[in-house]
Amino acid sequence: xxxxxxxxxxxxxxxxxxxxxxxxxxxxxxxxxxxxxxxxxxxxxxxxxxxxxxxxxxxxxxxxxxxxxxxxxxxxxxxxxxxxxxxxxxxxxxxxxxxxxxxxxxxxx
Amino acid sequence: xxxxxxxxxxxxxxxxxxxxxxxxxxxxxxxxxxxxxxxxxxxxxxxxxxxxxxxxxxxxxxxxxxxxxxxxxxxxxxxxxxxxxxxxxxxxxxxxxxxxxxxxxxxxxxxxxxxxxxxxxx
Numbered sequence: 490x491x492x493x494x495x496x497x498x499x500x501x502x503x504x505x506x507x508x509x510x511x512x513x514x515x516x517x518x519x520x521x522x523x524x525x526x527x528x529x530x531x532x533x534x535x536x537x538x539x540x541x542x543x544x545x546x547x548x549x550x551x552x553x554x555x556x557x558x559x560x561x562x563x564x565x566x567x568x569x570x571x572x573x574x575x576x577x578x579x580x581x582x583x584x585x586x587x588x589x590x591x592x593x594x595x596x597x598x
Numbered sequence: 599x600x601x602x603x604x605x606x607x608x609x610x611x612x613x614x615x616x617x618x619x620x621x622x623x624x625x626x627x628x629x630x631x632x633x634x635x636x637x638x639x640x641x642x643x644x645x646x647x648x649x650x651x652x653x654x655x656x657x658x659x660x661x662x663x664x665x666x667x668x669x670x671x672x673x674x675x676x677x678x679x680x681x682x683x684x685x686x687x688x689x690x691x692x693x694x695x696x697x698x699x700x701x702x703x704x705x706x707x708x709x710x711x712x713x714x715x716x717x718x719x720x
Contacts, residue, residue, distance in 0.1 A: 490661075524706040533694055533710035534645070540703065577645060581698065581705040586660040589645035 491516050491580050493590035501598040508565040510593045512556075512578035520557035522582035528592075529574045537576075538563065565595070573597055600624040602695050602711035610689075610718050616682040620695030620711055621675075628653045628673045633698045635707060636669065636680045640691035650698065651678050685718045692716075 492515040502508055512523070523541040526534035536545040538554035541561055551572075553564050565572055578590040606618035620634065627634055633650035640646070649659035651669040659667045663682070671678040682689060692715050696707040 521703045522705075526707075533696075533713050534707070535710075536706055536708040539706045539708075545708065579645075579706070581707075583702065585658060586662070587647045587705070589647070591644045 490586055491518065491582070491584050491588050493578050493580060493588055495576075495578060495590035495593045497593060498591075499594045499596060501596050502568055503598045504568050504570055506568050508563075508568055508572075508595055510563040510565075510576055510595075512561040512563070512590050514559045514561070514580060516584065517558050518561075518580045518582050522580055523554075523556070523561050524579045524581060525552075525554055525563045526577045526579065527572075527574045528577065534577060568595070600697065600709050602697065602709060604693060604695050604711045604714035606693075606714060606716070608715055608717060610685055610716060611720050612686055612718055613684055616680070616685050616689065616716060616718075618680045618693055618695075618714065618716070619677050620679070621677045622697075623676070625697070626673070627671050627676055627678055630654070631700055633700060633705070634669075634671060634678045635696045635698055637694045637696055637707065637710075638689075638691040639694065639713070640688075642688070643691075646691075648680065648682075648693075652700070687718050690716065690718045 496511045525538040528534040542554045575592045601623045635650040636648040666683045668681045692713040696710040698705045
């Protein structure tokens with residue numbers, strides 16, 4: 490099983506600041522098999538990024554993803570009030586089970 | 599637009615069987631292009647993929663749950679189901695259904711159902 494470790498656990502920032510979230514995999518995930526999701530309280534996760542760097546439909550361009558192999562990053566430039574949420578990475582490669590990271594909470598400082 | 603919605607009992611007694619259904623609208627689960635997944639979220643374990651079912655009947659389960667889980671797809675009703683036997687308090691979670699594509703590079707989860715809280719308690 491591929492273990493995904495996200496850091497930091499919590500990120501305390503102000504609106505307008507830049508957020509950098511990390512996701513590290515215990516095995517090579519490749520460059521195409523990593524997704525990022527945003528989850529707000531009481532809601533299902535929402536797809537933000539797939540293929541490590543492609544934005545899903547309707548996702549603003551202040552969200553960007555990068556990385557390959559075992560190290561991936563989600564960057565949010567200029568945080569908007571609606572961006573304060575929990576973010577999860579997920580691998581969907583050929584190694585099952587598909588797994589999620591434990592999440593990074595982006596909170597208002 | 600594709601919508602998924604989970605349904606089933608919100609309370610299950612320990613040792614009994616949890617049975618949930620995901621109703622799909624805006625798409626046909628008969629499509630060969632997709633897997634239909636169950637995912638759960640508990641405070642203790644975060645997000646956990648439970649497994650998938652394909653319209654062909656092909657299934658794949660998380661090894662951690664494989665001995666207790668069965669998934670099936672009913673194409674006549676356009677829904678798919680999850681059964682989990684011998685539940686304990688550790689199975690208390692919000693259960694989500696979600697779609698993923700068959701193509702290996704496109705197997706992310708989208709869309710998701712709204713989620714259903716299932717509590718295991720006597």
